[in-house]
C-alpha cells in the first residue's frame with residue numbers, strides 16, 4: 259500500500275500557531291521533507307519531535323521530488339513543510355503535489371497559517387471574491403504586463419513582497435492603478451511588530467518615502483470599480499428609436515444615445531436610419 263503525502267502548514271511568525279494536528283502529523287510521519295532543514299529543525303526542536311529530514315526546495319525539486327515519490331510508493335508517509343506558512347502556496351510543493359497526485363499517491367492537506375489569508379481577513383477590504391497574485395514576476399517587462407492585465411480586475415488582489423522591493427513595487431502599483439486605489443499593507447503578521455496600514459496607493463508611496471520598509475509584507479489591493487455593462491449597438495439603436503418615436507430629431511437622439519452608451523455615432527446612425 260502506498261503512503262500519504264501530508265502538507266503541513268507551519269507558523270508564519272508565532273510558534274503558538276502550530277496546531278495539535280500538525281504536530282501529531284509531523285510526529286507520525288516516517289520522514290519530513292523540508293524547504294530548509296535548519297529552519298524546520300528549530301520548529302521540530304520546539305515541538306520535541308525527532309524525525310529524519312530530507313531537503314526539498316526550488317533548486318533540487320527535480321531530483322528530490324522523484325526520490326520522495328519512490329519512498330511514498332514503497333509505503334512510507336511524508337510530511338512536507340516549508341520555512342513558514344502553507345506548503346505549495348508561493349512555496350515549494352506545488353510540483354510534488356502534482357507528481358504524487360499523478361502517481362496515485364494520496365495527498366492530505368492540513369489547514370493552518372497562510373500569510374495571504376491572514377492578510378486578507380484583516381485588510382478591511384472586500385473578501386467575498388479575491389485573486390491571489392503571489393510574487394509579481396521578477397522581470398520588469400513581465401511585471402508591467404501582469405499589472406496591465408490586472409488594471410480592470412474587480413476582485414481584491416493579494417501580493418507577496420520582500421522589503422527590499424517594496425518601494426519599487428508600490429511605485430509600479432501606483433502607476434498602474436492610480437493614487438486613490440485602497441491598499442492594506444500587512445507587515446510582520448503574527449509577530450511582535452505586526453502592523454496593518456490601511457491607506458491609498460498614493461499615501462503608501464508617500465509613507466515609504468520617509469519610512470524604511472522592514473520585515474515581511476503582504477499587500478492587499480482593492481479591486482477596480484465595476485465597469486458599466488457594455489451596451490450592444492442593436493440595443494443602443496432601439497433606445498435611439500424610442501426617443502425618435504417620442505418626437506426627438508434623429509440627429510439629437512443618435513447623439514444622446516451615443517454619448518450614454520459609448521456606441522460610435524456613425525454606427526448608431528447607420529443602424530437607426532436603415533430601420534426607420
Ligand code: SAM
Nearest residue numbers: 270343344347349372373418419446447474475
Ligand atoms: N507559503 C507561505 C504562506 O502560505 O504564507 C508564503 C511563502 S512566500 C515564500 C513568503 C512571503 O509570504 C513573504 O515574502 C511575505 O510576502 C509573505 N509572508 C510570510 N510570512 C509573513 C508574515 N509573517 N507577515 C507578512 N507577510 C508574510
